[in-house]
Amino acid sequence: MPLGRRTAAHIAEVLSEALPYIHRFVGKVLVIKYGGNAMETDELKKGFARDIVLMKAVGIHPVVVHGGGPQIGSLLARLNIESHFVEGMRVTDSQTMDVVEMVLGGLVNKDIVNLINHHGGNAIGLTGKDARLIRAKKLTVSRKTPEMTQPEIIDIGHVGEVSQINSDLLAMLVQSDFIPVIAPIGVGADGQSYNINADLVAGKVAEALAAEKLLLLTNTAGLLDKNGQVLTGLCTAQVDELIADGTVHGGMLPKIRCALCAVQGGVTTAHIIDGRVPHAVLLEIFTDSGVGTLIKQNPA
Numbered sequence: 051m052p053l054g055r056r057t058a059a060h061i062a063e064v065l066s067e068a069l070p071y072i073h074r075f076v077g078k079v080l081v082i083k084y085g086g087n088a089m090e091t092d093e094l095k096k097g098f099a100r101d102i103v104l105m106k107a108v109g110i111h112p113v114v115v116h117g118g119g120p121q122i123g124s125l126l127a128r129l130n131i132e133s134h135f136v137e138g139m140r141v142t143d144s145q146t147m148d149v150v151e152m153v154l155g156g157l158v159n160k161d162i163v164n165l166i167n168h169h170g171g172n173a174i175g176l177t178g179k180d181a182r183l184i185r186a187k188k189l190t191v192s193r194k195t196p197e198m199t200q201p202e203i204i205d206i207g208h209v210g211e212v213s214q215i216n217s218d219l220l221a222m223l224v225q226s227d228f229i230p231v232i233a234p235i236g237v238g239a240d241g242q243s244y245n246i247n248a249d250l251v252a253g254k255v256a257e258a259l260a261a262e263k264l265l266l267l268t269n270t271a272g273l274l275d276k277n278g279q280v281l282t283g284l285c286t287a288q289v290d291e292l293i294a295d296g297t298v299h300g301g302m303l304p305k306i307r308c309a310l311c312a313v314q315g316g317v318t319t320a321h322i323i324d325g326r327v328p329h330a331v332l333l334e335i336f337t338d339s340g341v342g343t344l345i346k347q348n349p350a
């Protein structure tokens with residue numbers, strides 16, 4: 051349907067205001083981690099898909115890494131399998147791994163791909179097994195409480211950490227105008243599947259692509275201090291303190307750790323933003339103040 055005069059004039063006005071912000075990011079890669087908690091409603095998912103399509107249309111290169119923790123949890127519950135977490139990571143036995151792979155690689159990945167394509171994008175869904183995009187190895191988790199003299203090693207099953215990202219494949223897709231949508235399933239040297247926290251995958255993808263920004267969409271207004279206030283800006287040195295004093299715990303732990311690694315690994319800035327806010331991604335990149343928590347390398 052052709053646009054009316056008023057709509058066309060409005061679009062021209064908005065675009066000319068947005069141009070300085072768009073120019074800043076044209077040709078740059080932005081890695082967006084879309085957490086399962088930010089997929090709660092169809093409206094939010096639709097808004098997210100439209101933002102991604104718009105970014106690509108103006109010459110920015112979005113790469114999406116998605117989670118789906120709540121979606122995995124609800125299928126496990128329907129199958130009467132309990133969920134357990136250690137340091138924000140799901141304890142994953144063989145049976146749970148099957149469910150994780152089905153939900154992330156099947157339902158959630160294809161839902162996001164379909165939505166982006168429905169809104170005019172050219173998304174392609176991948177798990178870490180496709181072209182061995184995410185090579186992984188078993189993650190070792192150690193935990194130490196003040197009462198313990200030695201840290202204890204905890205086996206959490208088929209949970210992995212990233213050993214290598216196939217950045218050539220991603221670069222090729224990005225340059226060919228595809229929007230990669232990545233499910234955080236890794237593949238081991240022996241072909242074994244690994245369940246990897248989506249934040250960790252997003253951080254490694256951002257590093258491998260030397261992304262301009264890593265945006266982590268979640269269900270809080272950002273990283274909160276002990277009084278529940280958003281910490282708007284943090285440098286890497288402050289993050290260790292917040293972990294040590296317990297301000298950061300649970301699902302925020304892998305998020306902040308991966309943001310830290312990403313900026314130390316060359317990503318310009320990482321942002322923890324509120325995915326429950328409509329068009330959170332555009333608000334972050336197209337406004338001066340941004341939203342949520344910004345993490346950058348320590349000042350020189």
Ligand SMILES: Nc1ncnc2c1ncn2[C@@H]1O[C@H](COP(=O)(O)OP(=O)(O)O)[C@@H](O)[C@H]1O
Nearest residue numbers: 085086087268269270273274297298299301302
């Ligand atoms: N300091 C903190 N600031 C904000 N959230 C925190 C903090 N510490 C722990 N959290 C918890 O981390 C959760 C976000 O992690 P998670 O549930 O894994 O989200 P996602 O699905 O988006 O990855 C928040 O909902 C909150 O319960």
Ligand SMILES: CC(=O)N[C@@H](CCC(=O)OP(=O)(O)O)C(=O)O
Nearest residue numbers: 086117118119139140246247248
């Ligand atoms: C090892 C581990 O915890 N894997 C996560 C993978 C999904 C994820 O990270 O989803 P969110 O981003 O929505 O939390 C899980 O099984 O829940």
